[in-house]
Amino acid sequence: MECKLQEMGEAQVMAAARDSVFNRVRMGYAVIESRKTDAWRLLLGEALGMQAEIQSDQSLSARMDDHVRRLIVVPGPSEDLQALGMELADEQALAVVLKRLAKRGIDVKESTTAAAQQRGVHRFWHFTGPKGLTIELYHQPRLVGAPPRMATSGFITGDKGFGHVAMSTRRPDQMKQFWREIFDIRHTDDVHYTISGVPMLFEFMRFNPRHHSIAFVYTPKIRLDPIRTRIQHLEVQAATLDDLGAAWERCRALGLTIAMSVGQHANDKAISFYVATPSGFDIEFGWNPLEVDEASWDPAVWTRISTWGHHFEGQTLAGRLGQLGRGVASLLRKEYVPAGF
Ligand SMILES: [Fe+2]
Known part of the structure; x- marks a missing residue:
C-alpha cells in the first residue's frame, strides 16, 4: 500500500485524503477473545443459526454470507471484543483512511499472513482505536461461492x-x-x-x-x-x-x-x-x-x-x-x- 501511495503522488494522495469515505466503509467482521469457545459455538451456531466451526488454529469462525467468516472467536483471557474489521469499498478508500491516520501520527501496522487468514481477508492494516479496541482495515475479503450451511434463511450484510x-x-x-x-x-x-x-x-x-x-x-x-x-x-x-x-x-x-x-x-x-x-x-x-x-x-x-x-x-x-x-x-x-x- 505504501508503494501505491508513493505511485499516486503526494498531490493525488492529499486530494484523496480530502475525499469523503462516507458510504465506502462498513463493519466487515468482529474478533472476540474468549476461553469459552464451546459456549460461543452453541450461541452462534445452534442458537442464532450461523455456520460456526472450530478452525485448525483453535479459533471459532462464524459464516453469515459469502464472506468466509464474519465473527471470529480467538482463544484468550479478556472475554471482550478485541477487534473490529472495517471494510473499505476499494483501494482508494483504504488509502484515504491510512493517510488520515498517518496525518494524525497514529501508528498503523500491516497484518501477518496468519492473522489475515484467521480474519478471512487477503491482508489488513491495524491500529489501536478508542477504548483500546483494535481497528483493522481491509478492502479484499475472502469470499466463498457456495452458500453458508445455516439454520436460518440469511443475514442482511x-x-x-x-x-x-x-x-x-x-x-x-x-x-x-x-x-x-x-x-x-x-x-x-x-x-x-x-x-x-x-x-x-x-x-x-x-x-x-x-x-x-x-x-x-x-x-x-x-x-x-x-x-x-x-x-x-x-x-x-x-x-x-x-x-x-x-x-x-x-x-x-x-x-x-x-x-x-x-x-x-x-x-x-x-x-x-x-x-x-x-x-x-x-x-x-x-x-x-x-x-x-x-x-x-x-x-x-x-x-x-x-x-x-x-x-x-x-x-x-x-x-x-x-x-x-x-x-x-x-x-x-x-x-x-x-x-x-
Ligand atoms: Fe442495537
Missing part, C-alpha cells in the same frame, strides 16, 4: 456491513471526533432515556445507509461507565421475521440467558431481542431497521428506546448493584483515546 455495535464511553466528544475525522460517520439520531434512575444519552451514527453501525452510550454529566466490556452489544440483522422468531425459540430451548425480550426500537423501528454472550456483552438479533435517505433524513431526539417489549429479563438486584459499583469505579479508570483526540 453486503455493502452495509454485518450489523452494528453499541459502546459505552466516558469520553464521548473524543470518541465522536475520532470516528468522524477518520471514517466520516454521520449523526443519525439520539435517544435520551433514564435507566435505573441514571439519565443516559444514546447517539446513533452511520457509515452508510444502515441507520447506525455504531452507537455511543454515555451519561450527560458525571461520566460513568458500568460496562466491563468494550461494547455493550453487537447486532446482526436477520433476513426475515420468521428467522428472528425461530432464533428466539432456539435461544430459549437451549436455556441461554435472554438479556432483553423481543421488542421494537423507537428510532430505527427494528424488531429484535438480546441474548447474553459467554463473554458478558449481548448480541442483538434484529430485523428490518429502516435505512437513512440522505436527501430527506431529519435527525430526531427520542425519549424512549422502544415502543413495545425489550423488557429486561434475568436482571437480579445483585447484578444491578454490581453495575452501579462498576459505574462508580469507572470514575477512577482512564479511557484510552488515540493521541491528539
Whole structure:
C-alpha cells in the first residue's frame, strides 16, 4: 500500500485524503477473545443459526454470507471484543483512511499472513482505536461461492456491513471526533432515556445507509461507565421475521440467558431481542431497521428506546448493584483515546 501511495503522488494522495469515505466503509467482521469457545459455538451456531466451526488454529469462525467468516472467536483471557474489521469499498478508500491516520501520527501496522487468514481477508492494516479496541482495515475479503450451511434463511450484510455495535464511553466528544475525522460517520439520531434512575444519552451514527453501525452510550454529566466490556452489544440483522422468531425459540430451548425480550426500537423501528454472550456483552438479533435517505433524513431526539417489549429479563438486584459499583469505579479508570483526540 505504501508503494501505491508513493505511485499516486503526494498531490493525488492529499486530494484523496480530502475525499469523503462516507458510504465506502462498513463493519466487515468482529474478533472476540474468549476461553469459552464451546459456549460461543452453541450461541452462534445452534442458537442464532450461523455456520460456526472450530478452525485448525483453535479459533471459532462464524459464516453469515459469502464472506468466509464474519465473527471470529480467538482463544484468550479478556472475554471482550478485541477487534473490529472495517471494510473499505476499494483501494482508494483504504488509502484515504491510512493517510488520515498517518496525518494524525497514529501508528498503523500491516497484518501477518496468519492473522489475515484467521480474519478471512487477503491482508489488513491495524491500529489501536478508542477504548483500546483494535481497528483493522481491509478492502479484499475472502469470499466463498457456495452458500453458508445455516439454520436460518440469511443475514442482511453486503455493502452495509454485518450489523452494528453499541459502546459505552466516558469520553464521548473524543470518541465522536475520532470516528468522524477518520471514517466520516454521520449523526443519525439520539435517544435520551433514564435507566435505573441514571439519565443516559444514546447517539446513533452511520457509515452508510444502515441507520447506525455504531452507537455511543454515555451519561450527560458525571461520566460513568458500568460496562466491563468494550461494547455493550453487537447486532446482526436477520433476513426475515420468521428467522428472528425461530432464533428466539432456539435461544430459549437451549436455556441461554435472554438479556432483553423481543421488542421494537423507537428510532430505527427494528424488531429484535438480546441474548447474553459467554463473554458478558449481548448480541442483538434484529430485523428490518429502516435505512437513512440522505436527501430527506431529519435527525430526531427520542425519549424512549422502544415502543413495545425489550423488557429486561434475568436482571437480579445483585447484578444491578454490581453495575452501579462498576459505574462508580469507572470514575477512577482512564479511557484510552488515540493521541491528539
Ligand atoms: Fe442495537
